[in-house]
Every structure is written in structure tokens, then in C-alpha cells.
Amino acid sequence: MRPTVHDIAAAAGVSLATVDRVLNQRPGVRHVTREKVENAIREIGYVRDVAAANLAKGRTYPLVFILPASDNSFMHGLNDEVRAAVARSPAERTDIRTIEVPAFDPTALVTVLDELCEERPSGIALVATDAPDVRDAVDRLVNDGIPVVTLVSDLTGSQRHHYAGVDNIAAGRTAARLLGRFLSSAKGEIAVLAGSMLVRDHRERLEGFAAVIAAEFPSLSILPVIEGRDDPEMAYMLVADALSKKSGIIGVYSLGAGNRGLIRALKEKAVDRSLTVIAHELTAHTRAALLDGTIDAILNQNAGHEVRSAIRVLKAKADGLAVIEAQERIRLDIFLKDNLP
Amino acid sequence: MRPTVHDIAAAAGVSLATVDRVLNQRPGVRHVTREKVENAIREIGYVRDVAAANLAKGRTYPLVFILPASDNSFMHGLNDEVRAAVARSPAERTDIRTIEVPAFDPTALVTVLDELCEERPSGIALVATDAPDVRDAVDRLVNDGIPVVTLVSDLTGSQRHHYAGVDNIAAGRTAARLLGRFLSSAKGEIAVLAGSMLVRDHRERLEGFAAVIAAEFPSLSILPVIEGRDDPEMAYMLVADALSKKSGIIGVYSLGAGNRGLIRALKEKAVDRSLTVIAHELTAHTRAALLDGTIDAILNQNAGHEVRSAIRVLKAKADGLAVIEAQERIRLDIFLKDNLP
DNA sequence: CCAAATTTGATGTACGTAAATCAAAAACTG
DNA sequence: CAGTTTTTGATTTACGTACATCAAATTTGG
Known part of the structure; x- marks a missing residue:
């Protein structure tokens, strides 16, 4: 069976409460004690049971998707995929809201982004119009500690955390x-x-x-x-x-x-x-x-992959976890008439 | 907040124990009562919190991967992906074992499959050699209630539950x-x-x-x-x-x-x-x-996708859950020198 | 060395579900 | 209608983690 917090406590010779303090970086632990616990974690190879942790925390992730109001099949498909993600929300502990903005309109995008600065969601995904104003608005969000990923189209020179789209x-x-x-x-x-x-x-x-x-x-x-x-x-x-x-x-x-x-x-x-x-x-x-x-x-x-990847990345960033870049790479599909899905 | 078992109990006017009996198809519930509960589930849109359920069950899935002992890069890659899945085991509650068999050797494959009939793992994934004997051995496992998926290469006419590979x-x-x-x-x-x-x-x-x-x-x-x-x-x-x-x-x-x-x-x-x-x-x-x-x-x-898909399907089948075929479709990648990952 | 501050331990509750037990109620049987 | 069987309810424990509280131990400062 995989090790639990109890095993760490026993191995480090401290109490459960101390282990908890170390794991969740709460104050009130001496440096030496913290190291003892951290060593024990490493030695017995403990990994936090994320499912149990989320259950205990009852955490949800309020996410916002900003999509252009374009009347073409691709954007409709992207919209559908976000809706599908909303349908999966309960299982994924996400709470996704969609905002539509006029296409190719940097100003409208900036307005929305600035409003979100107040609201402080757990994460924002946007189809970026590539303009300096938009870049600045995104950077403000990033500096405010809000995870941002660009979707489908990237934003030049910005500090967005991730780009969920093809090369x-x-x-x-x-x-x-x-x-x-x-x-x-x-x-x-x-x-x-x-x-x-x-x-x-x-x-x-x-x-x-x-x-x-x-x-x-x-x-x-x-x-x-x-x-x-x-x-x-x-x-x-x-x-x-x-x-x-x-x-x-x-x-x-x-x-x-x-x-x-x-x-x-x-x-x-x-x-x-x-x-x-x-x-x-x-x-x-x-x-x-x-x-x-x-x-x-x-x-x-694949719009579905892009949306799911964006969500995974936003959740990871919100928790300060690392992202496995290779896993989040969006592939370019090539279809001839013979290999259509 | 999403509804819980308590909400169903209240809505259906029965006790928690009865809801549990219905949800986990335990005996001792009158038909009318069962229907009352099922209606309540549908009406308030309850979905079981899988994370919490797995936590409570402490369930693990012992899975077996049967791979050919071929000395070529693709099979090495497949092997690596299975090993990567083993590394993720704790988080996915799987317990994966790999068995190597000689390539293109139906007899060896049958021997291994028959042994697994005794062992009764939660699921089996195999790279099939397409022979009648193998088909019969797989069908025996399936009839014994053990989920089986073919990996990379399919098995003609067998009752395997799923094929994780490209068209x-x-x-x-x-x-x-x-x-x-x-x-x-x-x-x-x-x-x-x-x-x-x-x-x-x-x-x-x-x-x-x-x-x-x-x-x-x-x-x-x-x-x-x-x-x-x-x-x-x-x-x-x-x-x-x-x-x-x-x-x-x-x-x-x-x-x-x-x-x-x-x-x-x-x-x-x-x-x-x-x-x-x-x-x-x-x-x-x-x-x-x-x-x-x-x-x-x-x-x-993509061998990684195939392995992960096989695992998802085996787990779903072991729990008697439905598989979203569209999600498990393995795509055919086409690479030119320009779109290499 | 004493008081204050800091660190640690012990303990309990909660999350949503599973699973078990035992008692109570209801439904059948003859 | 008594007796049996079936169905239902009430309650408890557990899974692994988070988080809060209070007491006890330890360290620190003067």
C-alpha cells in the first residue's frame, strides 16, 4: 500500500499535526523539524493523495474562458467543447464561465480582462488577439497571481503561463x-x-x-x-x-x-x-x-484537446504544480480522405 | 454544491442505507423503493463522486500487459509507456504487471492467457497474434468475466471488449x-x-x-x-x-x-x-x-495514448461502466519533416 | 531562572462514499 | 393472527487528507 501521512509521522518521529504543517506550509515548525519531515517524505516516497486532498478541501476552481464571437464552424466547435467541459465540471471540481467578445477587437478583450482582475478567478483561458494592449492586460493578471493560458492563438511577448494550441x-x-x-x-x-x-x-x-x-x-x-x-x-x-x-x-x-x-x-x-x-x-x-x-x-x-489541456494547466498552475509540457503538446492532425475520424 | 447521497435519501424519503443499497446494487430493496430512489437520483441529477468512492473502497486494479519480446524501437517504446503507467500506478490505483512472450507465437500467448484465467486480474491488455487458438483463449477469459483489450493489433472474431489501436x-x-x-x-x-x-x-x-x-x-x-x-x-x-x-x-x-x-x-x-x-x-x-x-x-x-486508453477502458470495464468510444479512438499521426514533435 | 514566545502533540471534525451491524418495521405465509 | 421472512432505518467505522483547537513541551529573551 502506498505510504500515508501517518507513515511519514512515524518515520520522522513527529506528530501528524507537524507533518500537516510541513505539507501545507503552515507556520510554526522549526527548521530542523521541517527538514526531518521532508527527509522522511523523500525516503519513503510519499505522494499526496490528490483525490483525498481535494475531497477534504472541497476545493473548486472557478475558471473563465474568453472566446471570440465568430460565426464559423471552428469557433462553434470550440464553444461546444467548452460546454462539454462545463458538463464535466462536477467531476473535475471546476466551475467554468464563458465570456464572448467581438472577434479581432483588442479593446473589447482588454475591457473584459481588466474586469476579471477584480473577480479573481482561479484561471483564465483566452483566444488572444495579438496586440500590445492585450499583452499588457494579460501581464497585469499574471502579476496579480492569476493563471492565464492562451488558447488556439498565442500572444507575443506576454507572460501568459502556457499556450494551448498547435505550433x-x-x-x-x-x-x-x-x-x-x-x-x-x-x-x-x-x-x-x-x-x-x-x-x-x-x-x-x-x-x-x-x-x-x-x-x-x-x-x-x-x-x-x-x-x-x-x-x-x-x-x-x-x-x-x-x-x-x-x-x-x-x-x-x-x-x-x-x-x-x-x-x-x-x-x-x-x-x-x-x-x-x-x-x-x-x-x-x-x-x-x-x-x-x-x-x-x-x-x-483538436479543439477538445485544447480545451481539456487548458483546464489541466490552469488547475495545475492554480495549485502551484508543475505542468508536463510533453503531455500538453497539441498535435497537428493531418487528414486525407482516407483517415477521417 | 453538487448533490450527495444524503440529498438523495432526503429527496426519496428513505434512509442513507437504502440509497447505498440501490447505488451499489446490494440485495434487500423492494422494487418500488428501488424505483423511488432511482427517480430521485435522476431528478436531482446525482453523480457519484468517484474520487470519494475509490477512497472509501480502497480499490486497486491489478492489470496485466502482455507484450511481444521484439527487439525493435516501437516495442521498446511501448514497453517504456507501460513502465510510465506503472510509475503512475499509485495515483491511478492500478497495479500493473508486464509479461513478455515470444513474438508471432500463438502457442506461447495461449499458455500465458490460460494461466491468467486462474490468477483473475482486473483486466488484461495484449498485443494479439491473430490466430484461432488465441481468439479462443481470449474468449475464455471474457466469458470468465475478465475484461480484455487488444493493443496495437486486433484479434479477428474474438469477443475482446475493446481494441486500443489505430484503424x-x-x-x-x-x-x-x-x-x-x-x-x-x-x-x-x-x-x-x-x-x-x-x-x-x-x-x-x-x-x-x-x-x-x-x-x-x-x-x-x-x-x-x-x-x-x-x-x-x-x-x-x-x-x-x-x-x-x-x-x-x-x-x-x-x-x-x-x-x-x-x-x-x-x-x-x-x-x-x-x-x-x-x-x-x-x-x-x-x-x-x-x-x-x-x-x-x-x-x-502514439504508444502512450494506446497504453493509457487501454488502462482507462480496462478500469471502466472492471467497474461495469460505459466507455466513451469517441474519446478512446486512437488517432493516426502523419509526420512530415516539418511537424515533428 | 522565570516569563513569554514559539514549537509540537493530541485530538476532533469534516469531505462523500462504502460497508457492516443490529434493531425496527413492514410484508408475507399458512 | 402468530410466526417467519423480507425490507428498511439508524448508526458506526473507515479511506487519506485538511484544518482547527487547546494543551503541553520546548526554546528564547531578559
Whole structure:
């Protein structure tokens, strides 16, 4: 059986109360006694039974998720996952609240963050808009001792405790290599559809994509980025327009959301052309497009994993525990029509 | 605060003892009373506090992992993950034992399984060799009420409770599409290196691979499968031999283990040829080969996820709880040189 | 060396559930 | 309706930890 506090007390030759004082860093223990206990803990390999501890403490973790109010499938999916986490709340001792803010709006985000400074929840997860004001607001929270993790998109230069999302530079590079190899030695132009260069994840994907295309696929040239604000309608118009005007396009990389619009544009304007298309985020729309051949590959981040990881990290930080970075790494999924879940 | 057993007792107008009898299906409760309690549980939305229950029960789960004694990186990795799970045992209330059996040896596997029938652990996970004798031995265990999950490779027609591994047909199909698209319209032969057709995962990968190549890439033809028994030495000799004799080979699919040998053969015999190579399992060797361009893509199953999933499922089955299949789905990782972890 | 302050021990209660015991009540049986 | 069986209630202990209280021992300062 694993050792308990009683075993430590016996091993260290002190009382249960003293062990408790050491374990929970309460005052009133002499230095020598504290060391005796700590040695005993190490020697018999005691690890606190977290379940029992939480039971005794009756602790709950009030957490806040700040999500952009974007009308695209990915954000809806992210919302669903947070709701699923709320449903698991009783078992996980969490108490999760969601706040919606306008997308790509640093000011709104800062307002919300500053309000939370007062409320002092156990932890905050936010989809960051990458702006200095937001960074400062986050740093204020961090300095106030409130754990903060960025979700999906990171915040440059901030002191956030953790980023729960994929490596977007790697994602862009991967997209480039897939596109480049699928197109073999063909020569032509690549259209890139993004949401906004205001969010770091989109900027990084583009950066990685452009780097690999430039270095390894010189026969491909990248057209100026189309910013569709993750909005299906806007994406449709912009992409349809580009396809009409540019006849040299042989590939498309959609690195943001709003793929509904992209797919519609492709079906209307590119039926006769054999485009190679790579998109991000597996949704009902992109899945159908992958299956019918409109899209050739989908890069995906699993929103469920991201939400669960964010919660685990926030809880750990709230308790001052270490995070196993390797375990919290969010993988980049690559889907072809054959390995869809 | 979430409801407790006391709340149910009050709501149902019965005593705590009766609630306990219903919750833990103990005898001595009239049908009407039982229903009263069950209604109360449903109405106030009670969910058992598993942490508290486990604490009270002091329950542990003796589990057994049966792994093949193969000297390749993947199996070493699997072993490491099981050891990591052993390290987490105290926190997870598991008590995990590992048994090594000779690889591809149904008889040895059956012997071990039959011994476990006596020992009656809480659950068994095994890397199955796909043979009727093994299936019968597993079915005996299942009929004895012992939870059994297959790990990495499944067992045809058996009543095992769960399979913790990737969809190998999908994996084979994915490999075929990647290879086909990377090779574009090139014409030539594809060499396939497998471990053994005695294990179902390898058979299924081949099946999926061959199906897609035949249906969608008619310019490619598949050479007779090379069986390297997941052994690096054997794989080296067989692949080197094939590369020397067949000059029409333009692609290689390695669907099993022993890639150390494959890589050596490729470096020695195919420096001058531009082969497209897809292999399974990310190890130190395949990773290096992917980075230096010897391998073009790696399909991977995350051994850690498989082991953790197997444990979760075995525990759930031991307690007669339902498994959330979607959560236990093991994803197929696709690695290019750009998205390595 | 005495008083004050600090450190330690002893003990009890609580968290939510499991499991057991024994008594009381209710339901059946003939 | 008495006697038996079944069902229910009341109560207690336990799991491992947290936390509070009060008394006792030890150390410290003057």
C-alpha cells in the first residue's frame, strides 16, 4: 500500500499535526523539524493523495474562458467543447464561465480582462488577439497571481503561463510541403486565404508556409494574402474574385476559418480547373469537401484537446504544480480522405 | 454544491442505507423503493463522486500487459509507456504487471492467457497474434468475466471488449494516397516491407494500401510483400536484395517495424535513386531518416495514448461502466519533416 | 531562572462514499 | 393472527487528507 501521512509521522518521529504543517506550509515548525519531515517524505516516497486532498478541501476552481464571437464552424466547435467541459465540471471540481467578445477587437478583450482582475478567478483561458494592449492586460493578471493560458492563438511577448494550441509555424510549413509535393514540379501561383493578420496563429501559418515554398518549391509563387476575417460570406466573395481574375492559380492554402465560403467559391469557379487545395480545421463543410475531392488535405487542431489541456494547466498552475509540457503538446492532425475520424 | 447521497435519501424519503443499497446494487430493496430512489437520483441529477468512492473502497486494479519480446524501437517504446503507467500506478490505483512472450507465437500467448484465467486480474491488455487458438483463449477469459483489450493489433472474431489501436486499413489507405500523390503520375513498382502476415495490423495496412493503389493509382504496381519479422537485420537483407534486383522500384511502403534495417538498405543501395518512402512508427531512427530525406512521411500510432486508453477502458470495464468510444479512438499521426514533435 | 514566545502533540471534525451491524418495521405465509 | 421472512432505518467505522483547537513541551529573551 502506498505510504500515508501517518507513515511519514512515524518515520520522522513527529506528530501528524507537524507533518500537516510541513505539507501545507503552515507556520510554526522549526527548521530542523521541517527538514526531518521532508527527509522522511523523500525516503519513503510519499505522494499526496490528490483525490483525498481535494475531497477534504472541497476545493473548486472557478475558471473563465474568453472566446471570440465568430460565426464559423471552428469557433462553434470550440464553444461546444467548452460546454462539454462545463458538463464535466462536477467531476473535475471546476466551475467554468464563458465570456464572448467581438472577434479581432483588442479593446473589447482588454475591457473584459481588466474586469476579471477584480473577480479573481482561479484561471483564465483566452483566444488572444495579438496586440500590445492585450499583452499588457494579460501581464497585469499574471502579476496579480492569476493563471492565464492562451488558447488556439498565442500572444507575443506576454507572460501568459502556457499556450494551448498547435505550433502554427510547423502547420504552415507542413501545408507548404504537402502542397508542393502534391503539385510535384508544376509551375504556377498559390492563393492564400487567411482570417486576419491581427491574430498570431494566422501570421505564423503564413510565415511557415511562405518559408518552405520559397526554399523548396521555387516553381510556386504565393499571391498576396486574402483576408476573409474568418467569415464565410467574405471569404466567398474574395476567393471567387481571385479565381476569376487569376488564371495562373494552381493551388490554394486556406489557413483560417470561413471555409464554407471558400468551398462554395471553388465549386462555382474552379470546376474545370484541377486545383490542389489545403485547408485548416475539420468541420462538417471541410469534411464533405475533402470527401468529394474539392479539398485535398485538411490540417486540424483538436479543439477538445485544447480545451481539456487548458483546464489541466490552469488547475495545475492554480495549485502551484508543475505542468508536463510533453503531455500538453497539441498535435497537428493531418487528414486525407482516407483517415477521417 | 453538487448533490450527495444524503440529498438523495432526503429527496426519496428513505434512509442513507437504502440509497447505498440501490447505488451499489446490494440485495434487500423492494422494487418500488428501488424505483423511488432511482427517480430521485435522476431528478436531482446525482453523480457519484468517484474520487470519494475509490477512497472509501480502497480499490486497486491489478492489470496485466502482455507484450511481444521484439527487439525493435516501437516495442521498446511501448514497453517504456507501460513502465510510465506503472510509475503512475499509485495515483491511478492500478497495479500493473508486464509479461513478455515470444513474438508471432500463438502457442506461447495461449499458455500465458490460460494461466491468467486462474490468477483473475482486473483486466488484461495484449498485443494479439491473430490466430484461432488465441481468439479462443481470449474468449475464455471474457466469458470468465475478465475484461480484455487488444493493443496495437486486433484479434479477428474474438469477443475482446475493446481494441486500443489505430484503424490500420485507414492507415494503409492513407499511406497509399500519400505515396500516389507524391509520385504524381510516375510509373513504376512499389516495394512493401511488412513484419508478418500473422498479425492483423500488418495484414490490414496492406489491404488498405493495395486497395487505394489499385483503385486510384493504376500507374503503380505493388511487388510481392517482403516479410521482415519486424527485425532490423532481416529487413536490411531483404530490402537490400530487392533494391539490387528490381530497378523499377520508385517507392517503398514499410508498414511494420524494423525500420533501422530498411533505412540502412536505402542509404546503401538507393543513394542514386530518388525513391519515395513511407514508413510506420516514429522512432529515433525513422525521425532521423525523415529529417535527412531518406523517408518522406511517417505514419505513427502514439504508444502512450494506446497504453493509457487501454488502462482507462480496462478500469471502466472492471467497474461495469460505459466507455466513451469517441474519446478512446486512437488517432493516426502523419509526420512530415516539418511537424515533428 | 522565570516569563513569554514559539514549537509540537493530541485530538476532533469534516469531505462523500462504502460497508457492516443490529434493531425496527413492514410484508408475507399458512 | 402468530410466526417467519423480507425490507428498511439508524448508526458506526473507515479511506487519506485538511484544518482547527487547546494543551503541553520546548526554546528564547531578559
